[in-house]
Amino acid sequence: MPTIKDVARRAGVSLGTASRVLSGGGNTSPKARSQVQAAAAELNYIANGPARSLRSTRTNVLGLLVSDIRNPFFSEIAHAAEREAMRLGYTVLLANANEDETQADEYLRIFASQRIDGLLLAPQGPASPQLESMLKSGLPVVLLNRLVEGLDAPSFATDNSQGVGLVLDWLQTRGHRDVAFVGGPNSISTGAERMAAYRAGRESHGINTDDAFIDAGDFLADGAERAMMRILERGKRPTAVFGANGPTTLGALRALRWVLGASEASRVEVVSFDDLEWFEFVSPAISAVRHDAAAIGTAGVTGLLELIAGQPVASQRISTTFIDRSV
């Protein structure tokens, strides 16, 4: 594999000049530029990233830690973030925490070892010591979608209470009183915020405030299915079900069909925080709060790069829209 030395020799310039041309910086004459570029192209030279990173202490790599890439919401974020990063000359190292703190920490160590320039974090639960120490060491970090208590990094997150408000309004106009709410873990800010907003808004929207209609899972389908089962086992028969994220709605739907049977289940209206592409095909169609995952990913990268550049960055709340699929 050709090195910059080969390029320099072939271009008839010194190693330093070749470097200045290829890495963009410094003053170079047009003549040197063209010669070096020609030589590089002829040799099919590709700079050695590790060497470059070692010397310059910048890697042009961003770390992205999500809880589960299989959740469409996160894959959308990842996709948008990667695209934006690429556009700005950065690469994204993706890690799946799998809702598991140990694994998240392991990835953080790998990120640290790779000397990433910045970190995009869609964390679960509280800040780990590993994360704390990376923050303290000055690594630029932004939070995506979730907040972390006592971690002062700019965040780019959905406006949960606004979104829940849209659902509450809709429930009211549809005349629902007995509504089941299947939430997420209280340890995750999105879970806590959505739950809190829902509970706070029930009464003013004419919704039964019996807490037996409420249960929480783990934001995954299986856990949500169990949560929905528990509500039904308590003898509650809701006319509407509100799932607090995509996988949760899926799990709730499964439980409904399983316990009540398909025809009975189809008399229950389902509404979801997170809009999935297939909601239109379910009968009755599922209405949903749509939040803009792509916007979160893009804004997160933009913000992180500003942070890296040393500029101050303000947190953003990204507001949602409601997709009403009721007849």
Place this chain on the structure above:
Amino acid sequence: MPTIKDVARRAGVSLGTASRVLSGGGNTSPKARSQVQAAAAELNYIANGPARSLRSTRTNVLGLLVSDIRNPFFSEIAHAAEREAMRLGYTVLLANANEDETQADEYLRIFASQRIDGLLLAPQGPASPQLESMLKSGLPVVLLNRLVEGLDAPSFATDNSQGVGLVLDWLQTRGHRDVAFVGGPNSISTGAERMAAYRAGRESHGINTDDAFIDAGDFLADGAERAMMRILERGKRPTAVFGANGPTTLGALRALRWVLGASEASRVEVVSFDDLEWFEFVSPAISAVRHDAAAIGTAGVTGLLELIAGQPVASQRISTTFIDRSV
């Protein structure tokens, strides 16, 4: 940030000894080991990856190039691959080609620059010059799910003709004659293979061989929707529709509902190559070929590491199962 020098000094050994302890190789005394490890822990030392890579010419990073991470099939592959790689001490650099060859090439360059140890490839279409040159330079590569003509790398792929066979059998027992087939691009091996297997099997399974019932999209929902529209515009009224991958089935479903209306559309049975989690909720429920994305991802990583270790690796065809959701 502490370097290995700091660790060595604190442990009271030479730099060489510290390195031997921390990187596992070489002969070291128990005493040296414990001292160095203690010092490293106290200083919270994390090795500088780029420096390590520069010197050792290994990065412990694998590149994974998929066409679209938002496709659940690929996000499942990515998840499994990442998990397996992590287990074996490797990190995965993920790239989205977006079904766009230019972008794929750009990522390949980035991979080359990062000096990845190996490449997992779920490519679109033919091999690009960039890919060719990387292969020629000796980079270990395995193919996931798709094959590439004239690229002799081991592949780990779904057995498409076996899967299509399952669908054909099912169509026959359900008594369908007028079946619409919505395929994918002919330039992608999966698209071509599924289409070929379907056409070849029609006659023997009592299916109308009129090619007006067949059209192809781009393996994305929008393109498939248009393809299905074209079939319907030709005046064809199938009793069953076969979508050649997940997004394709989604698009076909949209077109059906759009053109025929919901009630009429619900008289058409839909069957899919790729099983999605929501197929059970559609009415009538969608039956599907399920292929094991996780197995592909895991096997791909295992195979790639064998390749890196210089062992011979054999291609695998991974067979599918059929999920029959008809009443």
Place this chain on the structure above:
DNA sequence: CCGACGACTGGAAACGTTTCCAAATGGGAA
């Protein structure tokens, strides 16, 4: 008791860049 061999260690070179510094070159003003 001596020699040889093994385990272990310290020191230094090397990996491929970027970046600093000093020197060279050129052009314009006096």
Place this chain on the structure above:
DNA sequence: TTCCCATTTGGAAACGTTTCCAGTCGTCGG
């Protein structure tokens, strides 16, 4: 012409590791 300044250049140091090479030390066999 001479001087000065700005631009460009070559050379060398440095980044943090791994790995090679000699050498030291202790041990064991003869």
